[in-house]
Amino acid sequence: LLPKAEFVFIDGNRCPALACPAQAVFKGDDRVAAISAASIIAKVTRDREMHLLDEQYPGYGLAQH
16 A cells, blocks of 8 residues: 555454454444444445446345345
C-alpha cells in the first residue's frame, strides 16, 4: 500500500506476520469503524467482479454468489 500502513487492525483473533504493528480484534467489523468500512468496500468490489465474470461466463450464476 502507498502510503505504507503504520498500524493494522485485523478482523479476527490472530495477527499474521506483518511489517508494521497490528492488533487482532475479535468481531472487529462490529467494533472498529475502519474494519467495517473495509468489509463493505471488499464486498462491493467482489460483487462488481462477480457481475463482470457472470457476463464473461454466463450459465454459472456467478452474479448471484
